[in-house]
Amino acid sequence: MAIRAPEFRAYIKMPTIDDAEILAENANDPDVARMVAKRGEFPHPYTKANASSFIEFAQFAAKSGVEFHFGIYSMATDKIMGMIALMRNQSEQDPKTMEVGYWLGKPYWGQGYAKEALLLALKFGFEDIGLDRVVAETTGDNARSIRVLEHAKFSRYAPDAQPNGANPDPKLHYELKREGYERLKLSDERMGRIYST
Numbered sequence: 001m002a003i004r005a006p007e008f009r010a011y012i013k014m015p016t017i018d019d020a021e022i023l024a025e026n027a028n029d030p031d032v033a034r035m036v037a038k039r040g041e042f043p044h045p046y047t048k049a050n051a052s053s054f055i056e057f058a059q060f061a062a063k064s065g066v067e068f069h070f071g072i073y074s075m076a077t078d079k080i081m082g083m084i085a086l087m088r089n090q091s092e093q094d095p096k097t098m099e100v101g102y103w104l105g106k107p108y109w110g111q112g113y114a115k116e117a118l119l120l121a122l123k124f125g126f127e128d129i130g131l132d133r134v135v136a137e138t139t140g141d142n143a144r145s146i147r148v149l150e151h152a153k154f155s156r157y158a159p160d161a162q163p164n165g166a167n168p169d170p171k172l173h174y175e176l177k178r179e180g181y182e183r184l185k186l187s188d189e190r191m192g193r194i195y196s197t
């Protein structure tokens with residue numbers, strides 16, 4: 001299954017083992033690793049073997065309905081550029097809440113692909129698997145990621161820890177509830193044209 005919109009230059013779908021080499025090339029970047037590792041484990045250096053085992057895990061997790069790790073692909077080349085996932089978050093008990101996380105290979109930064117991928121993943125989360133809330137974690141030094149979340153109408157929700165010597169960049173917590181998603185759809189007419197193939 002792929003999720004697309006006619007005017008988007010990115011689409012998302014489950015990665016396959018054929019994507020492993022290019023996925024590893026994109027993931028093998030210290031700036032990607034540094035930011036993603038703030039949320040969970042992310043190998044660096046990132047090898048083709050790392051990518052292959054991750055893709056196997058992603059396929060298994062999707063089949064069992066636990067987590068959904070989509071590749072972000074270029075419409076122009078059909079090559080994988082990065083990943084976006086809806087994952088379980090240990091601090092969220094509600095089964096209708098999932099956490100979104102994403103990364104792109106550096107050559108693809110700053111071209112709007114992450115904003116598109118997030119809209120596609122939100123459509124899948126709220127409409128295809130019936131989530132009521134999507135949360136995200138980032139840090140104050142990740143201005144690009146914050147802009148991506150704000151663009152999709154996420155807002156800050158938790159009393160975030162204050163920076164201190166031991167933890168200069170504490171996590172910022174963002175959420176998008178179903179009402180916010182409905183407002184997002186009204187404000188961005190492209191969302192009504194998202195479809196699955």
Ligand SMILES: CC(C)(COP(=O)(O)OP(=O)(O)OC[C@H]1O[C@@H](n2cnc3c(N)ncnc32)[C@H](O)[C@@H]1OP(=O)(O)O)[C@@H](O)C(=O)NCCC(=O)NCCS
Nearest residue numbers: 035102103104109110111112113114115138143144145147
């Ligand atoms: C986060 C990430 C996916 C964003 O990708 P991207 O391609 O830059 O995102 P987009 O182009 O879709 O949008 C980026 C937004 O940040 C803005 N931006 C671009 N460069 C910026 C900069 N240096 N500082 C602040 N904002 C910047 C863009 O203008 C855009 O906002 P706008 O539409 O309001 O103008 C990418 O930077 C990445 O993979 N980073 C490493 C992994 C990561 O941090 N993941 C998120 C963990 S929480």
